[in-house]
Amino acid sequence: MRKRRQRSRAVLAVVTATVLGAAGCDAVGGNESGPSDSGTAAQRTKPSPTAPVWDSSPASLAAVGDSITRAFDACSVLQDCPEASWATGSSAEVDSLAVRLLGTAKAASSSWNYAVSGARMADLAGQMAQAAAKRPGLVTVMAGANDACRDSTAAMTSVADFRTQFEDALRTLRDAAPKAQVYVASVPNLKRLWSEGRTNPMGKQVWKLGICPSMLGDADALDAAATERRDTVQKRVEAYNEVLEEVCAKDERCRFDGGAVYEFRFGTDQLSHWDWFHPSVNGQARLAEIAYRKVTATGT
Template identity: 75%
Template sequence: MRSRRRRTRAVLSVLAAAVVGVAGCDAAGGDSSAPEARRTPPAPVWDPSPGSVAAVGDSITRGFDACSVLSDCPEVSWATGSSPEVDSLAVRLLGRAKAAERSWNYAVTGARMADLPGQMARAAARRPELVAVMVGANDACRASVSAMTPVADFRAGFEDAMRTLRKALPKSQVYVASIPDLKRLWSQGRTNPLGKQVWKLGVCPSMLGDADALDAAAVQRRDAVERRVAQYNAVLREVCARDRRCRSDGGAVHAFRFGTEQLSHWDWFHPSVDGQARLAEIAYRTVTAEER
């Protein structure tokens, strides 16, 4: 009996050692000697060198008033223009020759957020690898403060536009520019007599109307527009953040301090050729930045 018990204890000891060895191997991932470098890292979601670009948005993306008064000038567009003075986002990403064949501009002067889903559908038909978005200024630039697009409607419009794109192109990337600081544009342009005359033709009346008025009502009106732009920019940033293949500029366009050289010398409100180049720089930095 004693001999049998000794043999039993010996067998149990061997089995216990084997179990410990197996457990130790599993805890180390199967082969504890395999270096971490052998594990293949996941592919990054964001591609900093897309092969095609489509642009959607409003007058800024159409180069409005950059070349001549009250006219589009898409060749100087920050997003897809061909002008060497601007070096648009498409040119910087693709090169000049390829950009001429692989970039498209579906922005429309006067467009608001409600127009974006339709523009996005047209852009998606080209199957671009990157869609550049700048929209929202016209939602604040209304005949009156009360006519500005409600924030909830603005959000619904942007979400609809993103759904439209994702339904057609689940993996296309999106760059979203913030809305410029309209109040700063007013403060810069109001010193120019020609600009103020052009403003009277209906350029952003909620902010630019009665440009020299500094009474309480005028200040309150401009402050209301400024707050609404901040709310729109928050929507653009939040909706974009929910999409793994969307990058916003983090407020860089809104923070950019447009000076007189960056404003149209026709209306002193829209970006000049130089201003378009600055927008292209901001977009390129965002698109090509390290994975965030």
């Protein structure tokens, strides 16, 4: 009887240890997944979701760039018209990016335009420093046309210098405003601008005053030399856009427009009827549409 009681106690101990061991393994998840994975312990070990890097609803906006962003010649001859700017303008006809993102009232107090007519990529770092001081949620960039629009093709900014200057500009922003988002618009298609504008006699007369001579000079000339000159400018613009895309891609808070501005098939209605070069109010509105679509798009 004593031996039977001893054997019974031994069997009971083994069974108890086995049950407790199995229960303990399930409580911490075990080596295999099971129903207990949804328990408190599993919830504690589940990584918390991180906020997306790109915010399509920034609280403020600063613009940098050249005469396009200043809306030069959009409203009157040889004058900036910042109220018609695609980036920060207040004109209802344009419905700027700032108005679309922030609303009319907030855009008036929380958007700033630091673009300068005639600016080149070398000037962008200084503008970025001004923009960064405002700690903007979003910075828009449109620059590069003046680097290609020179007195001659030899005077155009080299691709290497263009890259260095753009990198310096982004670094300037990041040093002061590391979390600011950046929307980069591609350089417009200057050859299409020549093709569209040359149909207007008045436009060609204005071009003779020295507007983008590397592309628009001798507008009616179709000889080999003129064709080669325009093709050289166009290739440089395409190279600039490649630089903008590559440099922007290295910054997780930078978004390039994918060439949307360059590829936009604008017509004479989108060109200023004073110089047939800069965007008209209608053209500024089209740029605002492109920018808003790209800034608010899901994904990259």
